[in-house]
Amino acid sequence: MKIKMLAGKTIEINVDLVKERAKCNFNIREVTHILDGGEKNTIQRKKIEDISLNDGQSRDVIPEEYLSPKERYENAVKKSCIYARIIKTELMNMTGLETLGFNSPVFRRIADAYFKEVTPLLAHFGMFVPTIMGQCTPEQLAHWLPRALNFEIVGTYVQTELGHGTFIRGLETTATYDPQTEEFVLHSPTLSSYKWWAGGLGKTVNYCVVVAQLYTKGVCHGVHTFIVQIRDEETHMPLPGIRVGDIGPKMGYNTGDNGFLVFNHHRIPRENMMMKNAQVLKDGTYVKVARHEKLTYGTMVYVRVMLVNEMAFNLAKAVTIAVRYSAVRRQSQPKPNQPEPQVLDYLTQQHKLFICIATAHALQFTSDWLYKTFTSVLADIRDDKIDTLPELHALSSCLKAICTSDCAAFIEICRFACGGHGYMASSNLSMIYSYVSATRTYEGDYTVLLLQTARFLVKAWEQVEKRRPVTSTISYLSHAFDKLKKPWDGSNEGIIRAFQRVAAGKISACINCIRYHQKSGKDFEDAWQLTTIQLVAAAEAHCRAVIYDTYYNETIRLTASSSPNVKSVMEQLCTLYLLYWSLERTGDLLRFTSLSEKDIFDLQQRYEKMLAVIRPNAVGLVDAFDIRDEILNSTLGAYDGRVYERLMEEALKSPLNAEPVNSSFHKHLKPFMQGKL
Numbered sequence: 001m002k003i004k005m006l007a008g009k010t011i012e013i014n015v016d017l018v019k020e021r022a023k024c025n026f027n028i029r030e031v032t033h034i035l036d037g038g039e040k041n042t043i044q045r046k047k048i049e050d051i052s053l054n055d056g057q058s059r060d061v062i063p064e065e066y067l068s069p070k071e072r073y074e075n076a077v078k079k080s081c082i083y084a085r086i087i088k089t090e091l092m093n094m095t096g097l098e099t100l101g102f103n104s105p106v107f108r109r110i111a112d113a114y115f116k117e118v119t120p121l122l123a124h125f126g127m128f129v130p131t132i133m134g135q136c137t138p139e140q141l142a143h144w145l146p147r148a149l150n151f152e153i154v155g156t157y158v159q160t161e162l163g164h165g166t167f168i169r170g171l172e173t174t175a176t177y178d179p180q181t182e183e184f185v186l187h188s189p190t191l192s193s194y195k196w197w198a199g200g201l202g203k204t205v206n207y208c209v210v211v212a213q214l215y216t217k218g219v220c221h222g223v224h225t226f227i228v229q230i231r232d233e234e235t236h237m238p239l240p241g242i243r244v245g246d247i248g249p250k251m252g253y254n255t256g257d258n259g260f261l262v263f264n265h266h267r268i269p270r271e272n273m274m275m276k277n278a279q280v281l282k283d284g285t286y287v288k289v290a291r292h293e294k295l296t297y298g299t300m301v302y303v304r305v306m307l308v309n310e311m312a313f314n315l316a317k318a319v320t321i322a323v324r325y326s327a328v329r330r331q332s333q334p335k336p337n338q339p340e341p342q343v344l345d346y347l348t349q350q351h352k353l354f355i356c357i358a359t360a361h362a363l364q365f366t367s368d369w370l371y372k373t374f375t376s377v378l379a380d381i382r383d384d385k386i387d388t389l390p391e392l393h394a395l396s397s398c399l400k401a402i403c404t405s406d407c408a409a410f411i412e413i414c415r416f417a418c419g420g421h422g423y424m425a426s427s428n429l430s431m432i433y434s435y436v437s438a439t440r441t442y443e444g445d446y447t448v449l450l451l452q453t454a455r456f457l458v459k460a461w462e463q464v465e466k467r468r469p470v471t472s473t474i475s476y477l478s479h480a481f482d483k484l485k486k487p488w489d490g491s492n493e494g495i496i497r498a499f500q501r502v503a504a505g506k507i508s509a510c511i512n513c514i515r516y517h518q519k520s521g522k523d524f525e526d527a528w529q530l531t532t533i534q535l536v537a538a539a540e541a542h543c544r545a546v547i548y549d550t551y552y553n554e555t556i557r558l559t560a561s562s563s564p565n566v567k568s569v570m571e572q573l574c575t576l577y578l579l580y581w582s583l584e585r586t587g588d589l590l591r592f593t594s595l596s597e598k599d600i601f602d603l604q605q606r607y608e609k610m611l612a613v614i615r616p617n618a619v620g621l622v623d624a625f626d627i628r629d630e631i632l633n634s635t636l637g638a639y640d641g642r643v644y645e646r647l648m649e650e651a652l653k654s655p656l657n658a659e660p661v662n663s664s665f666h667k668h669l670k671p672f673m674q675g676k677l
C-alpha cells in the first residue's frame with residue numbers, strides 16, 4: 001500500500017494501482033476533458049459533484065440490499081427529495097450554471113450516488129417534463145412547465161398497457177370528448193387496456209401524461225396525449241374514477257415503483273389534452289395542426305437519443321470497476337516459480353475489457369453527435385420542416401437498439417472479468433446490468449426498432465435505384481451498384497468502407513428477398529414478414545457502419561489539437577474497436593468484400609498487438625472517465641483499489657452477522673439434524 005493525497009484527504013492506494021498509474025503515458029485530464037466535451041464542462045461537473053456529494057447526504061447508513069421493498073422505496077423517495085432540492089435550489093441558481101438543462105448529463109451522473117437502482121422521479125425528469133415541453137401549446141406550457149420544474153406536481157408517462165406496449169396504435173384506453181361539459185372521459189374498457197409499467201406511477205406521482213385513443217363526435221382519431229391528475233395534491237389519495245398501484249417486484253428498477261392505472265369514466269378538462277399537434281375545439285371539432293402524424297411520438301425519440309448517452313456512462317462505470325479490479329487481482333501461475341500475475345496481464349482479459357473502454361468512447365461520441373442531430377431536427381420542426389424527421393427516427397431507433405444491446409452484453413463481460421467477486425452485489429455490476437438490460441426492451445424493443453430502421457433503409461434503397469439523392473448517413477448506398485469488389489484495405493477508412501459495403505449488401509439482399517416473395521405471389525406485407533430476420537441484420541449492419549464512421553471521424557476531430565500521446569491513445573482505441581468488429585464479423589466481410597484468409601490472420605495479429613499497446617494505459621484510460629467512488633458504488637472499482645478490505649467491510653454489514661447464532665438454528669435446523677422434526 002502507498003499513501004497518497006487525494007482531494008485534501010490522505011488515502012491508501014493499492015500498490016499495483018500506483019504502479020499502473022505511473023506507467024500511464026498520456027495526460028489523463030486531457031482525455032477527461034475530451035469525454036466531457038471540453039475543459040469548461042469538466043470544471044463545472046466537478047464543482048457540481050463537490051457541492052452535491054461532499055456532505056455525504058447521498059450515502060445510505062444501511063446498504064439498500066438489506067431493506068425491505070417498502071423501506072427501499074421510502075428511502076428512495078427521501079433521497080429523491082434531497083437530490084431534487086440540491087439540484088433545484090443550490091445548483092440551478094448558481095451563476096455560471098444557467099446553461100445546464102434540467103436533464104444535464106451532470107445531474108444524471110450525480111443521481112447514481114444517491115440511487116443504486118433508480119429514483120422514483122426518473123420518469124418525471126426523463127419523460128413527463130420532456131412531454132410537456134414537446135407536446136403543449138405555449139399557453140399550456142406556461143401553465144404546466146413551471147409547476148413540473150418546481151416539483152409542485154410530479155408526473156410520469158403512461159402509455160404501455162397490459163395488452164400492448166410495442167403497438168401503440170393498438171392501445172385501448174379511450175378518451176371520449178363530452179361537449180356538454182367540455183371534458184374528456186377516460187376509460188379502461190378491458191383488462192388488457194389497464195395501464196402497466198409507468199415509472200413512479202405506483203405510489204409517487206400525482207399527475208401523468210396518458211396516451212389514449214381520442215374519440216370525438218363518434219369518430220376515433222387515434223392515440224393522443226393528455227395530462228391527467230390521478231391523486232389529490234394535498235392528501236395524495238387516488239381521485240374518484242382512478243385505481244392505481246404498484247406492479248410488484250421486477251428484475252431491477254425496484255425503487256422505481258412502476259405502476260398500474262385503471263380509469264373508470266374519469267373526467268378531465270378539455271384543456272388537458274396536449275394540443276400542440278392536434279386540437280379538439282369546444283364543440284368537439286377535431287383539428288389537426290402538425291404536418292407529421294408521428295410528432296405525438298416525440299418523447300420516445302427524445303428518450304431513445306438520451307439512452308445512447310446513458311449507455312456510454314453505464315459502460316464506463318462497469319469497465320472502470322473491472323479494469324481497476326483486474327489490476328489489483330492476481331491469479332494463477334503461468335510460469336513456474338514466478339509470482340502470480342495481475343489478471344489484467346492475461347491477453348484474454350485484455351480482450352474482454354479493452355473493447356469495453358473503446359465502446360464507451362464510441363458510444364459517448366456517437367451520443368454527442370446524435371444529440372446534435374436531434375436538436376437540429378427539432379429546430380427544423382419549429383420552422384415547419386419535417387423532412388429530416390424520418391432519418392432521425394431511423395437513426396435514433398437503431399442506435400438505441402444496438403447501443404443498449406451491446407452495452408448490456410459488455411457489462412456482463414465486465415462481470416465475468418471480475419470472477420466470483422463480480423457476482424457480489426457490492427461490486428455494483430449486478431445493479432448496473434439489471435438497469436441496462438431493461439433499456440434493450442423499454443422505449444421500443446430491440447427487434448421492433450431495428451425493423452423501423454429497416455423500413456427507412458428499404459425506402460432509401462429504392463431512391464438510390466432511381467438515382468435520387470439520399471441523406472448523409474445513407475449516402476454510402478450510392479456506391480452499392482459499383483460492380484467490382486475493391487481490394488481489401490485494412491486501414492481504418494478501409495474497414496469503415498468495407499462495413500458500409502456489408503450494410504449495402506445486406507439491404508440489397510433484403511430487397512431481392514422481398515421482391516422474390518412478391519414475384520411468387522405474396523403481397524408486400526407478407527413478403528416483408530418473410531424477410532424480417534434479414535431486415536434486422538441489415539439495420540444492425542447499417543447502425544454499426546454509422547457508429548464506426550462517427551467514432552472514427554469524431555476521434556480525429558476531437559483530438560486535432562491534443563497532445564501527441566493523447567491523440568495516439570484515442571486513435572489506438574478507435575483502431576482496436578474497428579479491428580475487434582472486423583474479427584467478430586469475418587463472415588459478413590468474406591461475403592461482401594474481398595477479405596481473404598490471409599487478411600483475417602493479419603487482422604488478428606494487429607488486434608493482439610493493439611491490446612499489448614493499450615495495456616500500460618488501461619488504468620489511466622478508466623481513470624479518465626473520472627467517475628467518483630460515490631457514483632461507482634463498488635467494492636471492486638474504487639480509486640484506491642482496497643478491494644479485499646472493502647469486501648470484508650461490506651460483508652460485516654450483513655444483518656446475519658449481527659448475532660453469532662441465528663434463531664433458525666434452534667427453531668428448525670437443530671431439531672431437524674437431531675431427527676426431532
Ligand SMILES: CCCCCCCCCCCCCCCCCCCCC/C=C/C(=O)SCCNC(=O)CCNC(=O)[C@H](O)C(C)(C)COP(=O)(O)OP(=O)(O)OC[C@H]1O[C@@H](n2cnc3c(N)ncnc32)[C@H](O)[C@@H]1OP(=O)(O)O
Nearest residue numbers: 102103107108125126166168294297306393442443444455
Ligand atoms: C430541476 C430539476 C432537475 C432534475 C435533474 C434530474 C436529472 C436527471 C436527468 C434525467 C434525464 C435522463 C434521461 C435518460 C433516460 C430516461 C429514462 C426514462 C425512463 C424510461 C422508462 C421507459 C419508458 C417507456 O418505455 S415509455 C413507452 C415507450 N414505448 C415504445 O417505445 C413503443 C414502441 N413502439 C413504437 O414506437 C411504435 O408503435 C412503432 C414505431 C413500433 C410503430 O408505430 P405505428 O404507429 O404502428 O407506426 P407504423 O405504422 O409502423 O409506421 C408509420 C410510419 O411512421 C413512422 N414512425 C414511427 N414512429 C415514428 C417516430 N417516433 N418518429 C417519426 N416517424 C415514426 C414509421 O417509420 C412509418 O414510416 P413509413 O415507413 O415512412 O410509413
Ligand SMILES: Cc1cc2nc3c(=O)[nH]c(=O)nc-3n(C[C@H](O)[C@H](O)[C@H](O)COP(=O)(O)OP(=O)(O)OC[C@H]3O[C@@H](n4cnc5c(N)ncnc54)[C@H](O)[C@@H]3O)c2cc1C
Nearest residue numbers: 157158159160164165166197198199438441442443444447
Ligand atoms: C423497466 C421498464 C420500465 C418501463 N417504463 C415505462 C414507462 O414509464 N411508461 C410506459 O408507458 N411504458 C414503460 N415500459 C414499457 C415498455 O415501453 C414496453 O415494455 C416496451 O415498449 C416493449 O413492449 P411490450 O412489453 O409490449 O413487448 P412486446 O411488443 O409484447 O414484445 C414481446 C416480443 O415480441 C416481439 N415483437 C413485438 N412486435 C413485433 C413486431 N412487429 N415484429 C417482430 N417482433 C415483434 C418483440 O421483439 C419481443 O421479443 C417500461 C418497461 C420496462 C421493462
